[in-house]
Amino acid sequence: MTPTDRPPIARAACVGGGVIGGGWIARFLLAGIDVDVHDPHPEARRIVGEVLDNARAAYGRLTGAPLPPEGRLTFHDDLETAVAEADWVQESVPERLDLKRAVLARIDAAARPQALIGSSTSGLLPTDLQEGLAHPGRLFVAHPYNPVYLLPLVEIVGGRQTAPEVVTDAIERLAAIGMKGVHIAKEIDAFVGDRLLEALWREALWLIKDGICDVETLDDVIRYSFGLRWAQMGLFQTYRIAGGEAGMRHFLAQFGPALKWPWTKLTDVVDLDEALVETIAAQSDAQNEGLSIRRLEQIRDGNLVAILQALKTGDEGRGWGAGKLLSEFETELWRRATPSGNEPAAQADEGHELVVPPAWADYNGHMTEHRYLQVFGEASDRLLARIGAGTDYVAAGGSYYTVETHLRHLGEAHAGDTLRVRTRILSSDDKRLHLLHDLGRADGETIATGEHMLLHVDRESGRSAGAPEHILSKISGILATQEPAPETEAIAGRAIRPAGNGAA
Known part of the structure; x- marks a missing residue:
C-alpha cells in the first residue's frame, strides 16, 4: 500500500477495551491501522486478545479481498501517552456521565489538535459530554453495534458545539474501514437504534411477564421471520413491500388503524422484580446450556458472515444493503493492494x-x-x-x-x-x-x-x-x-x- 493509499485513519487510540472497545480495536487493526490502547482493567490484554482472535477468524471467512497488513497493537498504562499520536480517539468506558466527562477531558487535553474524538455511549447526549472540554468542537458520539468488527453501522451524533465538518469528516473516515456512518440530525436520548431496540425490549419483557411465551420462543419469532427481513431491508422498505403494488400508502391505510388497538404495553413499563428477573435468567440459562459466551460469539459471527456474504451477491450480483457495502469495501481493498x-x-x-x-x-x-x-x-x-x-x-x-x-x-x-x-x-x-x-x-x-x-x-x-x-x-x-x-x-x-x- 502506497502512502497516498493509507486509510484516512493512520493511527487510532482506544480508551476502554471491553465488549465495545475490544470490537473497535479489532476493526481498526484489521483495517491496517496501528492502535494504542489504555484500559486499567487487570485482564484487559486477555479480553482484547480473545476478541481479536474471534475477529481474525471471522474476517478469514468474510472476505477474500487482500486485507492490509494488520496494524500494530500497543497497550499503555498511561492514558495520555495512548492518545498522544492518534488521528481518531474512541472512548468506550462504562456508561456513567461523570466518568466519561473526566476521561474525555483528559483525552481532549492530551490528543493532537486535529484528532477526532468519538464516544461509544449508547444514550448520553454529546452536548452533556462536551461540558468542560477545551476543544468541544471535535467531540461527537460514535455509537456502534456489537460486534463492532462485523456490524458496519455507526450512529454519528454531534452536540451543540460539534463542528459540522467534523461530522462529515468522521463519516468519510469510517467508510475507509468498511463502516457506515449515519448522521443523526438532532440530539435525542438513546439516539435512533437504541430507541427502536428499547421499544421491542419493553414489549418482549411484558410477553415473558404475562406468560405468553418463553425467551427461546420469542427469539425464534424474531430470527426466523422479520429479523431476516430487517437484515437486508430495514423496517420501512419491508413494510412498503407489504403494501403490495399500491406501496406504502396502501400499507398505512390497511394497517394504520392497528396502532389504536390494545396490542402493546409500550406505555406501561414492566416491573422488573426479582421474580421476573429470575424467570428470564433461568429460561436463558436453559436455552444456552453448554454454550460459553465465546462460543456464542463465534456462532453469531459465523451467522453474520454468512448473511453478509449472501447479501453481497444479492440483486443479481450487484449487492444489497450491508452486503453491497461489503462489496464496495472489498473493491477498495483490492484497489489499495493493486499496483497503479x-x-x-x-x-x-x-x-x-x-x-x-x-x-x-x-x-x-x-x-x-x-x-x-x-x-x-x-x-x-x-x-x-x-x-x-x-x-x-x-x-x-x-x-x-x-x-x-x-x-x-x-x-x-x-x-x-x-x-x-x-x-x-x-x-x-x-x-x-x-x-x-x-x-x-x-x-x-x-x-x-x-x-x-x-x-x-x-x-x-x-x-x-x-x-x-x-x-x-x-x-x-x-x-x-x-x-x-x-x-x-x-x-x-x-x-x-x-x-x-x-x-x-
Whole structure:
C-alpha cells in the first residue's frame, strides 16, 4: 500500500477495551491501522486478545479481498501517552456521565489538535459530554453495534458545539474501514437504534411477564421471520413491500388503524422484580446450556458472515444493503493492494502467505477442493495486478480470461495450516499468458499446483486481442528475474490420461 493509499485513519487510540472497545480495536487493526490502547482493567490484554482472535477468524471467512497488513497493537498504562499520536480517539468506558466527562477531558487535553474524538455511549447526549472540554468542537458520539468488527453501522451524533465538518469528516473516515456512518440530525436520548431496540425490549419483557411465551420462543419469532427481513431491508422498505403494488400508502391505510388497538404495553413499563428477573435468567440459562459466551460469539459471527456474504451477491450480483457495502469495501481493498501500473518493471513473485480458515475444511478435515482453485485464482489476480492488468485495467476495458486450468493435489492442507503460494510465468506472447502456481508449506513441501492458460481479451468486443506494450514489458521483466525452474515445472502441460489395462 502506497502512502497516498493509507486509510484516512493512520493511527487510532482506544480508551476502554471491553465488549465495545475490544470490537473497535479489532476493526481498526484489521483495517491496517496501528492502535494504542489504555484500559486499567487487570485482564484487559486477555479480553482484547480473545476478541481479536474471534475477529481474525471471522474476517478469514468474510472476505477474500487482500486485507492490509494488520496494524500494530500497543497497550499503555498511561492514558495520555495512548492518545498522544492518534488521528481518531474512541472512548468506550462504562456508561456513567461523570466518568466519561473526566476521561474525555483528559483525552481532549492530551490528543493532537486535529484528532477526532468519538464516544461509544449508547444514550448520553454529546452536548452533556462536551461540558468542560477545551476543544468541544471535535467531540461527537460514535455509537456502534456489537460486534463492532462485523456490524458496519455507526450512529454519528454531534452536540451543540460539534463542528459540522467534523461530522462529515468522521463519516468519510469510517467508510475507509468498511463502516457506515449515519448522521443523526438532532440530539435525542438513546439516539435512533437504541430507541427502536428499547421499544421491542419493553414489549418482549411484558410477553415473558404475562406468560405468553418463553425467551427461546420469542427469539425464534424474531430470527426466523422479520429479523431476516430487517437484515437486508430495514423496517420501512419491508413494510412498503407489504403494501403490495399500491406501496406504502396502501400499507398505512390497511394497517394504520392497528396502532389504536390494545396490542402493546409500550406505555406501561414492566416491573422488573426479582421474580421476573429470575424467570428470564433461568429460561436463558436453559436455552444456552453448554454454550460459553465465546462460543456464542463465534456462532453469531459465523451467522453474520454468512448473511453478509449472501447479501453481497444479492440483486443479481450487484449487492444489497450491508452486503453491497461489503462489496464496495472489498473493491477498495483490492484497489489499495493493486499496483497503479506506473511502477518500474515487475519483479519475480516472492510468494503470498495465507492461513487456512476453519470454514475451508471439509468433512475429512482437509481444505476442500474448490478452495485450491480460489487460492490459485487469487494468485493469478495478484500476478495480473503486478503487470498492470488489475482492477483499474479491467474497468478500462481490457482483461485476461482464464481459458484452461489444471490442478494437481500432491498433499493435504488442514485448517490453521500456514501455506505459501508462488507464481511463475512459464511462457507468454502478445495474447497468451501461461502460469504455474505452487502451493506449499514453510518447509518447502508442495501440496498442490495449479496451471493456468490466460488469454488477453478486449472486453467490449469479447474477442482476444494483443496486450499493450506496458503490460508485455512487465511480463518480460518477470521472466528475466524469476528463479530457475522448480521441480514442479516438470509437470506443466500434462493432462489426466485414462489408466492402462489392469488399473485398479
